[in-house]
Amino acid sequence: MAQTPRPTHPLSIDEAWAFTAGQAASTTFFFDFDGVLSPVTDDPDASQPAPAVLGVLERLAGVVNRVAIVSARPVSFLRSRFSSLERVDLYGLYGLEVWHEGDVVTNPAALPWVPAMSDLAEQAKAELPGSILVEYKRLSVALHYRTAPAEAATVERWGHEQAERLGLRVQGGRMVVELKPPVDQDKGMVITEGVRDAGCAWYFGDDMSDIKAFDALRAREAVDPSFFGVAVAVANPETGAEVSSAADLTLDSPDAVAEFLRQGLERF
Template sequence: MAETVRPIHPLTTDEAWAFTASRASATTFFFDFDGVLSPVTDDPDASQPVPEVLGVLERLADSVARVAIVSARPVSFLRSRFADLDHVDLHGLYGLEVWHDGQVVTEPAALDFVPAMTELADQARTELPAEILVEYKRLSVALHYRTAPDQGRTVERWAHEQAERLGLRIQHGRMVVELKPPVDQDKGMVITEGVRNAGCAWYFGDDMSDIKAFDALRAREAVDPAFFGMAVAVANPETGAEVSSAADLTLESPDAVAAFLTEGLRRF
């Protein structure tokens, strides 16, 4: 049987799904968590995937080569939300942690920074305004100012001072600044490695860090004429315009993502 020709961007969703179905056994689907599978909440610990997500991810994992979640959340958090999904890989903390085949693998170079992150979280709770939510993730510390947007500059300034003092890196997100180890690892690198042997891949994201994942799909297409990548943005009022402009397709919400996947699976 003749090989299906890769569609050319921009393309319709029908074309994208048709090609994906023809390459299902060589296709990987990647998803961010917050804002993509779950609505963004003021309290990060309260975030839950929308009700339809678990079922649709399970069906998707049965239909394609691989399904993975690539998130700033720790693997422990992702496991608490997706423990029943045996065939979904979890990349936590931008890939510093990976859950695959029942095991967690942590980037060794990041482990040296656990004591510094513990102290940094305590320091943030003491020095930053009380409205700032300090999320300790073992290998990183996220400073959320969603409930106090007027404190954004204060948080940014404090974070950059600490990053310079401790030799850490800064990751900006939706109403959040995250301090993480100076280890070369981000969502783009996760996708670059994840599509190395894939014939087709989709990535669903909603934040600035997801643009690197979109870029990784484009880079793979540039060097492999047989590879097809589909970048999907999930719109939001904070970073939506910039993320959407880098994507092939924009969906309006996590509920829309679940509905989109449900409809697409009918093509398989």
């Protein structure tokens, strides 16, 4: 039987699902967590997957080659939310940590930065306004100003000053400034490696760091005419316009992601 031709961009949902169903054995689905599988919350520790997400990811993992979550959250957090999923790989801290087949692997280049990040988190709590939520992630520190948007400039300035002082990298996001070790690792690099042997891959994202993942799908298509990548944005009032402009499709919410996957699974 002749192979289904790779769809061209811009593409229709029907085209995307039809090709994916025909290439299921070589397809990977990648998902960001916050804003994609879970609604964004004022308190990051309160975030939970949307109600239908766990079931639909388990079903998806049963019919495609691989399902993975690629997040700024630590693997320990992701494990606490997805412990019931046996066939889903977890990439934490933009890929600095990886959970695969029961083991956590940490990028050794990042480990020496653990003490500095701990100190930085304490410094942030002491120097920034009390309305700023400081999230210590062992290998990064996130400064959330969602509940205090008027402090955005203060947080941005403080974050960049500390990054310059310590030689850190700054990752902007949805009402958050994150400080990371100067280690070459981002979501785009995760996807570049993850699609090396894939015939098809989807990435679902909602924030600025996810655009690098979209770009990785495009780069793979450029060098492999048989590869097909689908970039899906999830709408939001902060970074939605820029992320959607880089995507093939846009969905309204984490609940819409779950329903979109449920409908797509009917094609398999």
